[in-house]
Amino acid sequence: MPAPLDIRVDDLTSEASIGLVRQHLAGMHAQTPAESVHALDVAGLRHPSVTVWSAWRDGEIAGIGALARLGDEDGELKSMRVVDAHLGTGVGRAILRHILEAARAAGLTRVWLETGSDAPFLAARTLYASEGFDECAPFGSYRPDPASTFMTRAL
Template structure:
């Protein structure tokens, strides 16, 4: 297992988790901000960034870095919808064995997030899918989405469901181009006229 799967400037103690993934007992940034234990995997990104590396880190939903990024997501919702997403969420919903929360790092810099929370009966919900504005239109969101789907399969889920909105046309276009189709409304915004509910089958019935 190659230790250079981890971003430059990070200290770590690593043990093998499963092929292609590392289990991290401790990761701390050079600034001293602690990460919760999680898994690290690598995605090669050789596009517009020119040889950069996209790394996915599994982190706890209530960890400081995740909350910083979630606050950015919520601020964008305020701009687009006039208020934050007030869906009730618990850190435990994004914890194994049914859930996960991923942070995307580009050469060590956090650039995006995506969470999975178990809905039962083979369904898992995609939440807080986000790429920072300065890193958009470079294919990172599509790579992140594909990686999250792979993670959902590894967790044993058969279908990903999600809720987005009419004021996020870029997100809607991404999901539909990736094979997501309309599904029955569910959850906190099931009755909202502005919500769009989509789903993608990960494995055949």
């Protein structure tokens, strides 16, 4: 059984966190046309409207996820990434549930997300659907894009 996760707010100053964000961006650009990559870089994740969490196991980073406030009641899930060595161990689900609980505690009533629509993103879409997210139309400033799947869930 894996060691427990320590999920905490991350200020994106550690090399481990910054490195995982950079790996996430590189992965998005490797799998998705540039015009369809909506992942935030480190500067974007440091915006005051965004909270980032990192998950740690045995002193090593296992994953990250973020929530961008879209208004008083809405938030957008951003930059979900699990370190390859931790895929399939529940890290992504734990981070997602942690973020949803934090969103609920902050008074948000709905969370939205954009993810890829092709095969490399199937595991992500399956995870989100299993946690109550439903596919929806583009939201906010997003436009229809065949490379994107949009999802939402009420809290």
